[in-house]
Amino acid sequence: MSARVRTVQTAAAGVRSFDIVPEGGARTYAPGSHINVSVLISDEPDVRSYSLVGRLPVNGAYRIAVKRLPDSRGGSAYMSTLQPGAHLMITEPASHFELQFGHPEYLLLAGGIGITPLVGMAEALNRGSAPFRLAYAGRSRSEMPFVEQLAAMLGERLDLFVSDEGRRVDLLTEIGQLHPDGELYVCGPVRMRNAAFRAWADQGREAVRMRFETFASGGRRPSRAFVVRVDELGVEVAVPENRSMLEALRDAGVEVMWDCLRGECGLCAVPVLAADGDIDHRDVFLSVEQQAQGAVICTCVSRVVGGGITIGAGLRSDLAPRRP
Amino acid sequence: MEDQSTNKAPATFSRPDWPHNTWYVAAYDVEVGRSLLPRTIAGRRLVLYRQLDGKAVALEDACWHRLVPLSVGWLDGDQVVCGYHGLKYNAAGRCTFMPSQGTVNPSARVTSYPVVEQDRFVWVWTGDPALADPNRVPDLYWNDHSEWTGDGEVLHVDCNYKLVVDNLMDLTHETYVHSSSLGNAAVAETPFEVHHDPNGIRVTRWMLDIDAPPFWAQQLEWRFGQLPGRVDRWQIIDFRPPSTITIDVGVAHAGTGAQGGDRSQGVNAVVIDTMTPETEKSCHYFWSLTRNYSIRDQRITTLLRTGNAAVFAEDVAMLSAQQRAIDQHPDKDFYNLNIDAGAMWARRLIERMVDAEIEVSAGGSGEEPVASDRAARK
Numbered sequence: 001m002s003a004r005v006r007t008v009q010t011a012a013a014g015v016r017s018f019d020i021v022p023e024g025g026a027r028t029y030a031p032g033s034h035i036n037v038s039v040l041i042s043d044e045p046d047v048r049s050y051s052l053v054g055r056l057p058v059n060g061a062y063r064i065a066v067k068r069l070p071d072s073r074g075g076s077a078y079m080s081t082l083q084p085g086a087h088l089m090i091t092e093p094a095s096h097f098e099l100q101f102g103h104p105e106y107l108l109l110a111g112g113i114g115i116t117p118l119v120g121m122a123e124a125l126n127r128g129s130a131p132f133r134l135a136y137a138g139r140s141r142s143e144m145p146f147v148e149q150l151a152a153m154l155g156e157r158l159d160l161f162v163s164d165e166g167r168r169v170d171l172l173t174e175i176g177q178l179h180p181d182g183e184l185y186v187c188g189p190v191r192m193r194n195a196a197f198r199a200w201a202d203q204g205r206e207a208v209r210m211r212f213e214t215f216a217s218g219g220r221r222p223s224r225a226f227v228v229r230v231d232e233l234g235v236e237v238a239v240p241e242n243r244s245m246l247e248a249l250r251d252a253g254v255e256v257m258w259d260c261l262r263g264e265c266g267l268c269a270v271p272v273l274a275a276d277g278d279i280d281h282r283d284v285f286l287s288v289e290q291q292a293q294g295a296v297i298c299t300c301v302s303r304v305v306g307g308g309i310t311i312g313a314g315l316r317s318d319l320a321p322r323r324p
Numbered sequence: 325m326e327d328q329s330t331n332k333a334p335a336t337f338s339r340p341d342w343p344h345n346t347w348y349v350a351a352y353d354v355e356v357g358r359s360l361l362p363r364t365i366a367g368r369r370l371v372l373y374r375q376l377d378g379k380a381v382a383l384e385d386a387c388w389h390r391l392v393p394l395s396v397g398w399l400d401g402d403q404v405v406c407g408y409h410g411l412k413y414n415a416a417g418r419c420t421f422m423p424s425q426g427t428v429n430p431s432a433r434v435t436s437y438p439v440v441e442q443d444r445f446v447w448v449w450t451g452d453p454a455l456a457d458p459n460r461v462p463d464l465y466w467n468d469h470s471e472w473t474g475d476g477e478v479l480h481v482d483c484n485y486k487l488v489v490d491n492l493m494d495l496t497h498e499t500y501v502h503s504s505s506l507g508n509a510a511v512a513e514t515p516f517e518v519h520h521d522p523n524g525i526r527v528t529r530w531m532l533d534i535d536a537p538p539f540w541a542q543q544l545e546w547r548f549g550q551l552p553g554r555v556d557r558w559q560i561i562d563f564r565p566p567s568t569i570t571i572d573v574g575v576a577h578a579g580t581g582a583q584g585g586d587r588s589q590g591v592n593a594v595v596i597d598t599m600t601p602e603t604e605k606s607c608h609y610f611w612s613l614t615r616n617y618s619i620r621d622q623r624i625t626t627l628l629r630t631g632n633a634a635v636f637a638e639d640v641a642m643l644s645a646q647q648r649a650i651d652q653h654p655d656k657d658f659y660n661l662n663i664d665a666g667a668m669w670a671r672r673l674i675e676r677m678v679d680a681e682i683e684v685s686a687g688g689s690g691e692e693p694v695a696s697d698r699a700a701r702k
Contacts, residue, residue: 028452096431100416101453102438124454208418212430264429287426 005086006061011145014068015113016080017053019061022090026057029093031120032185032213035062038089041074048075049262051117051187051213052093053146055124062093065145067113070222074242096262097185097213099124105179106132109169109196111188112144117213118187119146126153131179137161137169137192171199180205186212190282191220197288212284214262219280219303226277227308230254239303246299254313256299263301270311272297277307341604342366342485343566343677344451347461348600349610350439351446352478356380360404362395364602366450370437371395375402381415382448384435388419394434443467445598445610451681462568466594466614473619475629476596476612481640483647485567485599485607486671491639492569492597493527493666495559501638505631510534510557518665525563525673527666532556533578539631540575543591546624547617554578555590561666565673567599591617595632605647611636 003022011017020035034049050064057063066079082088099121106125108118115136125132134154138144141162150158161169175184175196186196193212200210223241228249230237239248246268249256258268263283272279272295281291283298290296297311350365351372361372362385371385371394385393387406397407403420404413412421417436422428438449438456443464449456466472481488491497498507516529536544536555544552556579560572576582576590596612613632618624660668 031454098433100436101456127454207428208414208416208420214430260429260431262431264431266425266429284430285425285427290426 001090001092003062003088003090005082005084005088008082008084011065012147013140013142015065015143015145016068017063017065017145018079018082019058019063020088020090021061025060026062027092028056030095031055031099031124032097032117033093033095033120034097034117035064035093036091037064037079039075039078041078046075048079051097053116053119055120062090065113065116097187097211099185100183101128101130103130103181103183103209105130105182107174107178107182107184108132108134109171109174109184109186109188109192110134110136111192112138114187114189114192114213115144115146115150116187118185119150121185122150122154122157126157133157133159133174135159135161135169135174137188138163140164171195172202175199175203175205182209184210186210193284194220194288214264214284219282221278221280221303221305223303224305226304226306228304229308229310230313231273231310232313244300245297245303249299249313256313258300261300263298266298268300269296269298270313271295272309273312274310275304275307277304277309279303279309280305339675339682340678342601343674343681345449345455345681346451346566346677347440347447347449347456348567349445349598349608350382350448350600351380352476352610353441353444353446355478356446358399360395360397360399362393363608365448365608366601367603368437368450369393370448371404372446373399373404375415377402379415380439380441380446382437382439382446383413383415383417384437386434387411388432388434444612462564462598464568464570464596464598464612466570467596467612471619472594472614472616473625474593474612474614475625476610477629477633479609479611479636479640480602480606481609481643482606483643484604485601486674487643487646488597488599488607488609488639489563489567489569489670489674490664490667491643492571493525493561493563493670494663495529495561495571496663497639497642501642502635505539505635506537508535508537511559516663516666518669520669522673522676523564525561525666525669527559527561527563529559530556530583531558532583536575540591543593543617544575544577546621547591552577556580556582558582563666563670563673565670565677567601567674569597571595571597591615593628605651609636609640 001022003020006019006021009017029052034051036047036049039046039048050066053063053065066076068076068080097117108121110118122134134157141147161167186193225241226239228237228239228245235252237248237252239245246256246258256268259265264285266285279294279297280303282301285298286296344366348365350363355361356372357374363370363372369385370382372382374380383394385395387394389409389411392406392408394404394406397405402415410423411419413434414420417434419428419432438453440447440458440461442461444467447461496512499509499512510531514529514531516527519526533554534557536552541551555575555577557575562570572594574590574592576587580589582590593613593615598610600608602608613628
């Protein structure tokens with residue numbers, strides 16, 4: 001549906017928030033919801049998902065916050081060009097990261113720009129009776145959006161971990177304090193998510209009680225350009241730092257399958273035949289063991305650092321039935 | 325709302341037919357067990373079952389993967405297994421198993437609806453789960469109380485739930501629809517009073533010094549051992565939006581002070597009715613006939629349940645005929661009589677609930693002014 005940017009504000013260093021008014025006004029949504037926004041990447045239309053900030057629309061507008069990332073695939077660069085009055089196409093809010101009520105306690109864990117879906121969750125939990133805490137980690141206070149607003153609302157329920165100020169989040173301690181049937185909601189870089197996975201599993205907690213959002217997360221390592229070879233086709237495809245391996249393969253005319261583009265569904269996974277660099281697995285489809293083995297890669301999100309990779313594209317020429 | 329000339333919304337602005345931020349009865353307690361019960365509640369397709377500890381669960385009846393109804397799958401402990409590809413969901417609706425992969429897609433879920441079991445009914449909340457306050461379940465204590473007994477049924481009725489509300493808010497129809505059991509001329513001839521507040525409507529009708537209709541004569545005979553002479557009869561109808569109605573009914577020997585509060589020379593029953601919209605043209609009608617006399621006499625419980633079922637079958641026939649006629653006359657509207665006052669007030673409270681949800685959607689405060697039902701009773 002058609003929408004218009006009403007206001008653009010600086011929410012933190014490198015982070016802009018946008019109030020976007022859809023035609024007919026914003027409707028209510030579940031905490032943790034996102035909208036998809038049509039963007040232009042190198043003049044090509046594409047889609048990016050952004051979490052909605054806050055429990056309710058702001059005077060009929062959806063609020064999102066976007067961090068300008070140096071190794072962005074182009075979405076944040078496009079968003080940074082938008083000025084008040086700009087028109088764009090968005091979808092109705094949807095949720096892959098729904099806050100579920102009725103549990104005895106909650107821990108919200110945010111890393112940097114990953115705070116965006118958790119603001120509305122904190123507001124919703126703040127209206128209820130179940131105990132909860134928000135642990136919010138970042139490099140420096142100036143780069144962390146919504147700190148003042150959250151501090152005013154949450155008081156001691158907000159715990160800031162600012163690495164510049166010498167405070168790092170200790171996940172074993174944070175999770176250890178949580179009620180055995182409590183739930184953890186994580187949104188942040190993949191390093192934080194993986195650490196939370198490990199701490200959660202170490203304490204023997206039920207896997208489904210740790211909830212996470214995937215699209216706000218980058219990799220363990222910065223994105224760099226690399227090369228992907230498809231031997232069956234005899235092609236070598238360059239993957240620029242701001243394109244995914246999947247996109248680069250599609251651009252080169254290699255037939256690939258995909259769906260979620262968030263590293264969740266596993267449809268884009270291909271076998272790794274050889275790799276002369278370190279694979280930065282950014283998906284959540286492969287188990288930790290499978291990622292360590294490195295025999296399969298999810299091309300929509302994962303990358304290679306410092307080198308190239310040879311994959312199988314599943315191509316065969318002998319599949320059509322033939323008369324013997 | 326301001327336009328009082330018609331009880332239908334203007335065609336250009338069609339209001340949703342029912343609110344979602346409310347508790348609806350999804351099933352009688354005995355209907356939900358260790359099997360999968362599909363049922364459509366307020367337009368949402370649900371599957372109901374009980375965990376091993378007896379707790380009732382309501383999930384969306386469509387697998388996240390390919391939308392196959394989960395109700396055609398099976399239970400594995402407290403979890404539902406999709407009968408098509410084996411995806412497994414826990415009572416919170418989270419997928420816990422996917423075939424042929426080592427992880428579970430974190431997006432995979434079905435909606436788990438808040439559930440409260442109270443007064444022999446399994447209630448579900450189809451609206452904003454953040455607002456699902458168990459204290460707002462209507463208090464129907466007569467259905468589960470040491471000084472009361474009774475039983476009931478669930479009826480599937482091919483009519484809009486508000487037509488059942490209309491039916492119960494005006495018992496004048498007893499004279500015509502239930503003439504062989506409950507109705508006699510006194511009901512249609514006696515005036516009634518209507519009282520209202522933001523959380524409920526009460527319609528009161530006292531019929532003093534009348535002949536007892538057949539059903540009530542029988543009740544007095546069962547309790548006191550002989551057929552009565554003249555009686556004082558009461559019908560006190562309480563509506564709580566959107567669709568719960570309790571009717572305090574009874575008769576006492578004429579002039580023994582029932583209207584002043586002394587019901588010792590009479591018999592008293594409370595009819596519990598709560599309707600759950602299924603579609604715009606069908607509903608589930610849960611009822612129970614409870615009484616506080618001869619409560620250890622199971623024979624009376626059975627006779628009353630079967631007798632009342634026959635009476636309500638007369639209503640179901642009338643209401644489904646009414647819905648068909650409405651559908652056959654799309655250009656026509658209702659006209660209202662004085663006897664419809666209770667029903668009109670009830671419909672106004674329903675519309676207020678629906679409008680409050682529309683305002684929230686349009687960017688209102690999201691605050692709910694509705695009082696807790698239990699608090700309101702105290």
